[in-house]
Amino acid sequence: MTALTLLVPLALGFGLLALLGFVWTLRSGQYEDLDGAASRILFDDLPRKEPRR
Amino acid sequence: MTALPATLEPAEPGLSVAGCAHCGAPVAPGAGRFCCTGCEGAHALIAGLGLEAFYRRRETASGELRPADAPPAIRFATHARPERGGEEHSLDLMVSGLTCGACVWLLEQALAAEPDVLRARAGLSTRRLSITWRGPAERADALAALVARLGFHVVPWSPACLRAVEDAEGQALLRALGIAAFGSMNVMLVSVAVWVGTDMGEGTRSLMHWLAALIALPTVLVAGMPFYRSAWSAIRAGRVNMDFAISLGVLATTAMSLSETLRNGPYTWFDGATALLAVLLAGRVLDRGARRRVRQVCAELLALQSGEVALLTPTGETRTVPVESVRPGDRLLIAAGERLRLDGVLESGEALLDTSASTGESLPRRFAADAPLPAGAVNMGSAFVLRVTAAAKDGSLAAMARLLEQAEQARGRYVSIADRAARLYVPVVHTVAAATFLGWWLGVGVSWQEALVPAVAALIITCPCALAIAVPAVQVVAVGSLFRRGVLVTSPTALERLAACDHAVLDKTGTLTMGRPELLPDPSRPPEALAAAAALAANSRHPLARALARACPVPAAPGVEEIPGQGLRHGAARLGSAAFCGVEAPEESLILWFREGPDAAPVAFRFADRLRPDAAEAVAALHRLGLSTELLSGDGAPAVAEAAQATGIGSWQARVTPEDKAERIRALCAEGKRPLMLGDGINDAAALSLAHASASPAGATDLAQSAADLVLQAEGLSALPAAVATARRAQQAARQNIGFSLAYNVVAVPAAMLGLATPLIAALVMASSSIIVILNALRVSREARP
Numbered sequence: 001m002t003a004l005t006l007l008v009p010l011a012l013g014f015g016l017l018a019l020l021g022f023v024w025t026l027r028s029g030q031y032e033d034l035d036g037a038a039s040r041i042l043f044d045d046l047p048r049k050e051p052r053r
Numbered sequence: 054m055t056a057l058p059a060t061l062e063p064a065e066p067g068l069s070v071a072g073c074a075h076c077g078a079p080v081a082p083g084a085g086r087f088c089c090t091g092c093e094g095a096h097a098l099i100a101g102l103g104l105e106a107f108y109r110r111r112e113t114a115s116g117e118l119r120p121a122d123a124p125p126a127i128r129f130a131t132h133a134r135p136e137r138g139g140e141e142h143s144l145d146l147m148v149s150g151l152t153c154g155a156c157v158w159l160l161e162q163a164l165a166a167e168p169d170v171l172r173a174r175a176g177l178s179t180r181r182l183s184i185t186w187r188g189p190a191e192r193a194d195a196l197a198a199l200v201a202r203l204g205f206h207v208v209p210w211s212p213a214c215l216r217a218v219e220d221a222e223g224q225a226l227l228r229a230l231g232i233a234a235f236g237s238m239n240v241m242l243v244s245v246a247v248w249v250g251t252d253m254g255e256g257t258r259s260l261m262h263w264l265a266a267l268i269a270l271p272t273v274l275v276a277g278m279p280f281y282r283s284a285w286s287a288i289r290a291g292r293v294n295m296d297f298a299i300s301l302g303v304l305a306t307t308a309m310s311l312s313e314t315l316r317n318g319p320y321t322w323f324d325g326a327t328a329l330l331a332v333l334l335a336g337r338v339l340d341r342g343a344r345r346r347v348r349q350v351c352a353e354l355l356a357l358q359s360g361e362v363a364l365l366t367p368t369g370e371t372r373t374v375p376v377e378s379v380r381p382g383d384r385l386l387i388a389a390g391e392r393l394r395l396d397g398v399l400e401s402g403e404a405l406l407d408t409s410a411s412t413g414e415s416l417p418r419r420f421a422a423d424a425p426l427p428a429g430a431v432n433m434g435s436a437f438v439l440r441v442t443a444a445a446k447d448g449s450l451a452a453m454a455r456l457l458e459q460a461e462q463a464r465g466r467y468v469s470i471a472d473r474a475a476r477l478y479v480p481v482v483h484t485v486a487a488a489t490f491l492g493w494w495l496g497v498g499v500s501w502q503e504a505l506v507p508a509v510a511a512l513i514i515t516c517p518c519a520l521a522i523a524v525p526a527v528q529v530v531a532v533g534s535l536f537r538r539g540v541l542v543t544s545p546t547a548l549e550r551l552a553a554c555d556h557a558v559l560d561k562t563g564t565l566t567m568g569r570p571e572l573l574p575d576p577s578r579p580p581e582a583l584a585a586a587a588a589l590a591a592n593s594r595h596p597l598a599r600a601l602a603r604a605c606p607v608p609a610a611p612g613v614e615e616i617p618g619q620g621l622r623h624g625a626a627r628l629g630s631a632a633f634c635g636v637e638a639p640e641e642s643l644i645l646w647f648r649e650g651p652d653a654a655p656v657a658f659r660f661a662d663r664l665r666p667d668a669a670e671a672v673a674a675l676h677r678l679g680l681s682t683e684l685l686s687g688d689g690a691p692a693v694a695e696a697a698q699a700t701g702i703g704s705w706q707a708r709v710t711p712e713d714k715a716e717r718i719r720a721l722c723a724e725g726k727r728p729l730m731l732g733d734g735i736n737d738a739a740a741l742s743l744a745h746a747s748a749s750p751a752g753a754t755d756l757a758q759s760a761a762d763l764v765l766q767a768e769g770l771s772a773l774p775a776a777v778a779t780a781r782r783a784q785q786a787a788r789q790n791i792g793f794s795l796a797y798n799v800v801a802v803p804a805a806m807l808g809l810a811t812p813l814i815a816a817l818v819m820a821s822s823s824i825i826v827i828l829n830a831l832r833v834s835r836e837a838r839p
Contacts, residue, residue, distance in 0.1 A: 004257075019231060019232065019235040026231070033176040033179055035178040036154070036176050039153065039154020040154065043154070
């Protein structure tokens with residue numbers, strides 16, 4: 001019984017963390033260009049332009 | 054006229070098929086490495102940037118990346134948005150031809166090489182390119198021209214594109230799926246402990262039930278929202294749909310489980326409720342994903358057509374403005390090859406127009422000054438001035454669009470097979486559940502809480518799960534498999550209606566035929582003359598000159614002079630009308646004369662709107678599928694009879710007005726037939742929207758495309774019989790799935806009513822029936838055998 005008081009919240013906590021992670025990926029638009037992301041990983045050279053300063 | 058990148062035409066016999074070094078299109082032997090100057094320029098540009106790696110990586114079909122003859126005529130600067138107080142600007146473009154990862158890489162790298170560009174990012178599935186640069190808005194035109202020079206077609210990112218891409222409802226569904234998946238997995242963690250923990254104490258079991266309730270209640274509340282909303286709107290409309298059955302099942306199960314938790318019963322059913330939600334949401338998300346891709350491609354096709362017009366200001370300058378801002382009385386300059394988007398009259402002189410999209414006539418017609426010109430026609434002659442008589446929103450095209458909207462609403466009332474099944478299923482299941490409850494409560498005499506368990510078990514075990522995904526699973530597979538074959542399915546019930554069609558009505562111009570002039574082969578013509586004439590023709594945007602250049606892809610000759618309305622001159626060589634070339638011949642509309650010099654013999658190039666190469670084959674395939682065919686065309690009788698004979702269509706009618714076409718479809722429907730209409734023109738739009746199902750071929754007008762259920766994106770008609778075959782297989786699979794889910798209940802429901810079902814059995818039944826239904830749906834994607 002004492003094991004449950006530790007393990008159950010722990011399991012739920014991990015699950016909740018994953019759920020929050022999922023909501024974050026959704027909000028940051030990571031599902032908008034799935035085809036593009038699939039081929040982008042194969043570009044071997046980085047874009048030459050540095051991000052805006 | 055086609056919105057798609059020009060695909061390859063079969064070259065005249067005798068030409069080799071060596072590929073252009075940029076776009077891969079065939080090049081005449083000895084003509085160098087490139088098919089046109091545009092490709093040569095694009096290749097030099099890419100090599101200059103050190104980006105040749107692109108050619109090793111790309112997977113684009115050959116010929117798709119050929120740069121347009123002229124830079125885009127759109128002013129992009131007006132679409133640029135100022136950022137950081139005007140110091141920087143950004144622009145969103147819709148890029149057509151963006152088909153593989155290498156294209157994305159090339160675009161981003163080429164733009165990044167510009168010194169003032171701060172950011173450039175292209176989306177492969179959205180076809181959206183966002184550029185941010187430091188400097189004035191006017192740079193937009195140069196940047197867009199750079200993209201065009203690489204061979205991509207660009208238009209400003211329009212609100213229509215945005216609507217297709219930004220999908221708030223889809224995002225909400227995805228979030229609901231995430232929550233339901235989380236909830237169901239964690240409830241299962243607790244439930245499995247109860248199922249296997251036979252030696253579990255009462256106290257521990259109660260704790261487990263409360264834990265499950267803690268997770269399941271918010272999950273059911275939040276993740277079920279899409280279903281509750283849909284069910285609620287159906288109830289308010291006085292109907293019941295599948296979502297109503299799902300909502301009731303999920304909510305009743307949750308309520309019963311809560312009551313079991315309170316009285317510490319042996320089992321709770323929270324796992325069933327949450328798992329049901331998760332599976333159904335996964336089905337919806339996939340369904341929506343398939344549709345979203347279709348919508349995006351449709352928006353892309355339409356965006357490429359929606360254009361801007363050249364407005365003549367009182368001072369005599371031309372200004373590019375959006376069509377919507379043109380008012381009656383304005384004067385527009387209509388360039389050669391441009392499509393009229395507004396109603397108006399010809400101000401002066403004479404105009405040669407291809408009216409095939411508005412009337413179906415295949416030969417261009419001459420119009421005199423002050424004659425009203427039909428919107429939708431294409432200018433086949435030289436540039437002329439149009440005086441606008443009606444603004445875009447009051448014009449004939451807009452009136453047609455409103456008609457289509459009404460027809461669309463009528464079609465929206467079509468009841469799909471899933472809804473028909475739900476109408477039968479919902480009352481039966483709910484009666485069974487109510488009878489079970491009353492039987493146990495009043496008949497057997499157990500407490501009402503105990504009677505609730507078998508009643509709700511009957512409700513959830515009747516497989517709303519399999520039944521609710523029976524049709525969507527088939528739809529996802531069928532729509533996806535057609536998408537890969539270049540058929541866009543735009544309406545959710547389109548496949549079902551298509552499968553039921555028994556009679557096909559076809560249009561001629563632009564549907565059975567290519568809808569644009571093609572060079573007719575002529576054995577008596579010297580082959581050198583073709584190459585020489587094509588080199589001249591490559592400089593012009595005139596439709597006949599472009600047809601000639603298409604037939605023989607050679608680099609354009611330098612220093613060619615174009616005399617509008619007459620022809621092209623290069624030294625002593627002339628290409629153009631009979632009078633221009635000094636030939637004694639009657640003026641015909643679909644002929645070009647060529648003369649190397651004043652003393653050389655004139656050579657005639659005749660053109661015709663040819664049948665699509667696979668038209669006869671497609672008609673034969675439709676016949677094999679049991680569809681009768683007929684041809685309705687606005688064109689003259691000889692041309693229609695010839696096309697009907699060549700394609701094997703038995704019955705035909707010529708000189709048919711748009712109203713006649715719509716009337717014929719209505720008559721067919723009244724006879725009890727289910728007509729499938731295939732057409733491309735503005736004159737077909739009304740008939741398309743009235744037909745039981747409709748399709749429009751590649752290069753159709755935007756009105757026809759938005760009226761049709763299916764858009765055949767690939768060149769040719771052979772995709773249509775394949776789509777009919779796929780639709781029929783899909784319909785068959787949907788019926789099997791529904792039948793199977795109902796058959797399951799014959800065993801499951803009595804078990805539930807007798808109180809023999811436990812949550813474990815319910816979970817097994819739901820999972821296995823769903824998997825069987827999904828596997829059956831996957832069979833639909835096998836290659837079509839029309």
